Amino acid sequence: MPAETSPALPFLPFALPEIGEEEIAEVVDALRSGWVTTGPKTRQFEGDFAAFLGDETRGGRVHCIAVNSATAGLHLALEALGIGPGDEVITTTHTFTATAEVVRYLGADVKLVDIDPATLNICPKAVEAAITPRTKAIMPVHYAGLAADMQALLALARKHGLKVVEDAAHALPTTCEGRLVGTLDSDATVFSFYANKTITTGEGGMLVTRDDALAKRAKLMRLHGMNRDAFDRYTAKVPSWYYEVVAPGFKYNLTDIAAALGIQQLKRAQAFYEQRCRLAAAYDEALAGLPVVLPPKGQPGRQHAWHLYVMRLAEGAAVERDRFIEKLFEQGVGCSVHYIPLHLHRYWRDRYGLKPEMFPHSQRAFERMVSLPLYTRMDIADVERVARAVRVALA
């Protein structure tokens, strides 16, 4: 074994959260406060998130609605938009199943479309071709942290009278024509704070919208369809036990324990972002000249959040993807694949009779792609170690 792949190095996992003393202290504060479910910390986190999106300078019209997952937020957004049986929602096949499953929760149907082979984002031409009289909404995913072609997608939505709900699980902080994702002209944007996302609350998400009616409905449905939540009732001038159930809602509220993490993680979001950019640039440099396709870069005004660093094995690379991943693992490097496209999963394949030939770009990218470790607790030496392992695996 070459000396450069010394087995003495500890395993480098694919992802790790960065939780510091500030987060721990904020969680302890929530625990000691006596209020552990949705309450003051969640309210603060929602307000901080609006401030992060620059809401004050935009007239303070944004609603940030904390939920216990991005999946919950996507479900609430579509429900509030009235998506239901008989409707179709278009999304990318190259995503996590959560993006699409929420459409089925509501009894509507999913139209999966192919991606742009350069950006791996949903292809607006494929979206246009998939529109039918039943189409009600488009759900772009800002894949890996690079914004989808929102200009084209929003134009299509306007032309055909469709709603747009952005799956922004990878997109904190991503920009599109100089504007942060979360401030674009879609109907709703949903962020994820799952353990491996760019900021984490363990589990959690944020539904962002400027549509007052959507926000009102989503807040109601977030907590059992009750017209007043426990914290409202507890803090009212005259504490009140009274509430009405006005709809069969869900249990999607975020706890104050999780929100405490979010408050401190959000403060570090910019520093985390800068570290991710440094690591991604170091990968680009260290992998240059190898038989790999590097991920698309951010551009001025199109800031890449670098949730994922997705390389692809080039045409004619000496190794297949699965073997390549094994070889990295043998050298103590964890990696992953984002994603096994939905058209290959049994449920989606069988329900809609999908075949790989219908999604040539996603299929081809999937067969050659590998997500390398990228998280803020890594340093440049870790990147160089992964790059050495990549070189060995390609040899």
Ligand SMILES: *Cc1c(COP(=O)(O)O)cnc(C)c1O
């Ligand atoms: C992580 C993720 C989700 C789901 O987020 P949760 O907070 O775990 O529900 C949805 N879509 C994409 C693209 C994701 O990566």
